[in-house]
């Protein structure tokens with residue numbers, strides 16, 4: 001995935017103009033777990049929506065898997081802060097939703113595989129509202145992964161969860177990333193989350209968002225990675241830059 005000179009200016013009603021992103025150059029290699037962190041309003045969601053193909057940027061080019069992005073596609077799966085599951089469909093049917101090209105048996109098999117992967121095999125026939133928030137978000141991740149995207153885009157997926165569930169989900173997502181080999185682009189405003197998850201941490205400045213830090217990170221995955229000195233030093237480095245860029 002490569003962004004070159006990407007800028008986004010929103011033109012609202014009347015003369016309201018918002019410069020959300022300015023001149024972003026960013027390459028994410030296949031298999032990376034890239035976390036984009038920045039203060040509120042730094043254009044993180046805008047950047048994700050551009051890569052997803054939901055919006056065409058005002059300036060610059062976006063290339064995914066060697067082809068320019070012209071809209072959403074099955075090569076990119078998206079997970080939002082709210083799970084956005086269809087309440088009238090079972091969990092299984094929600095996961096099958098993005099698999100319309102396949103026949104019924106193949107859809108079912110693929111959905112079962114994904115539900116197994118996220119630990120929801122036993123709840124496949126329930127409706128989303130019968131699941132906890134963390135389980136709903138796992139179902140949303142299974143739905144996004146079901147078509148086998150090359151890139152998984154997540155926009156603050158754990159922000160609405162309680163602290164313990166959030167930590168568990170972070171660990172599960174790391175494990176999923178390791179088994180699937182999917183490239184991950186993860187948006188957060190939490191510096192801790194960025195330092196914990198990313199193999200690559202990209203920090204954006206306050207509006208308009210510009211890249212102010214692009215750091216490779218290789219935390220030792222011990223029993224308590226958050227207690228490792230590497231975690232603390234990465235977090236402090238990111239925090240300092242995000243703070244000074246927000247001023």
Ligand SMILES: Nc1ncnc2c1ncn2[C@@H]1O[C@H](COP(=O)(O)OP(=O)(O)OP(=O)(O)O)[C@@H](O)[C@H]1O
Nearest residue numbers: 010012018020039040041042043044045046047189
């Ligand atoms: N569709 C839109 N029309 C007009 N302005 C918009 C639109 N979407 C976003 N903006 C503005 O662009 C700026 C960047 O928004 P964006 O949601 O990308 O930032 P963010 O870093 O994800 O913020 P947060 O962490 O608060 O979610 C904000 O000032 C926002 O008000």
